[in-house]
Amino acid sequence: MDCKKDGNLKKCNCTYLKLKEFGKSGIPSAIGTLYYVWPVKTDICETNLDNSIFFLSNSEKSFDFFTNFLANKFPHCPIIDMSSPEIEKELAGYLSGKTRGISLEPVYLYGTDFEKKIWETARKIPYGNVVSYKELAQKAGYPNAFRAAGTALGNNPLMLVVPCHRVIRSNGEIGYFGGGEEVKLMLLDLEQPQQQE
DNA sequence: TGCATGGCGCCGG
DNA sequence: ACCGGCGCCATGC
Numbered sequence: 001m002d003c004k005k006d007g008n009l010k011k012c013n014c015t016y017l018k019l020k021e022f023g024k025s026g027i028p029s030a031i032g033t034l035y036y037v038w039p040v041k042t043d044i045c046e047t048n049l050d051n052s053i054f055f056l057s058n059s060e061k062s063f064d065f066f067t068n069f070l071a072n073k074f075p076h077c078p079i080i081d082m083s084s085p086e087i088e089k090e091l092a093g094y095l096s097g098k099t100r101g102i103s104l105e106p107v108y109l110y111g112t113d114f115e116k117k118i119w120e121t122a123r124k125i126p127y128g129n130v131v132s133y134k135e136l137a138q139k140a141g142y143p144n145a146f147r148a149a150g151t152a153l154g155n156n157p158l159m160l161v162v163p164c165h166r167v168i169r170s171n172g173e174i175g176y177f178g179g180g181e182e183v184k185l186m187l188l189d190l191e192q193p194q195q196q197e
Numbered sequence: 198t199g200c201a202t203g204g205c206g207c208c209g210g
Numbered sequence: 211a212c213c214g215g216c217g218c219c220a221t222g223c
Contacts, residue, residue: 114220133205137219148220150204169205176204184204 018042022054022070023082026063029095031183035063036091037070038084039107053087053104055157058179066157069110094160097190100127106158117141118152125166128191132170154178160187 020041026033037055055066070079093099106123108116121140125131131139133153134146142149153164159179165187169175177184 112220137205142219144217145219147203147205147218151202151220152204154204164204167204171206178204 019074019077022074022077022079023084024063024067024079025081025083027083027088027091029058029091031095031179031186032058033060034058034091035060036084036087037066037079038087040080040082049105049107051086051103051105052107053158053161054107054109056091056161057157057159058183062157062178073109091160095190100191101163102161104161106161108157110157111155114142114145114148115152115155118149119156119158119162122153122156122164122167123162125163127163130166130168130188133167133175134170136167150176166191 019039021039022037023040024035024037026035028034035055035057036053038053039049042049055063057063057066067079070077087104090099090102090104094102106119108119111119117140118136121136124139125136132146133150136153137143137146137149140149150167153167154176156162156164156178159165165177165179165184167175174181174184
């Protein structure tokens, strides 16, 4: 439980979270089934986990990887099938274009300091805007680590919540996207409803 | 420890 | 506009 005592948990920042139960679920959407994991129950802890989310992806493969990670690192925490109306409402609002963004608080259960810095910096990109991988790295304080920044985005456990789809290449090319290039284009288009010729 | 691997960027041809 | 090549840097094995 105490991350600092276990070398295998060095990538875990959960020391202050007293988790009791994870909820996992998946809902169909325009960009494929969206799988998510969230905190169902926690002990009294220093952090308010209301409106929090641990994982979100349209990739079943990465979902399996994440739940396996949880089962290994949090053996005392049952992972139950339970949906979150709050989370699904946020996702529906965003994907329908009714809300400009998603009001869910990311909780990173793994990730290096560099990755978290990149993810948090990406999260500040306003709805409808795009930046290059280079600009993202600069904003995060690593002006020359634009390539590593791309790799870090590839490890983003919270699609949409951490809007890595708003990061494109300096030359204007769309760049890679773990959730699928067509999905990246779809999301960028969703955020530009007012554009017309 | 060292080396290969990436969601990249930039310069030449 | 389209490459190949090289540099860049955090990670993983």
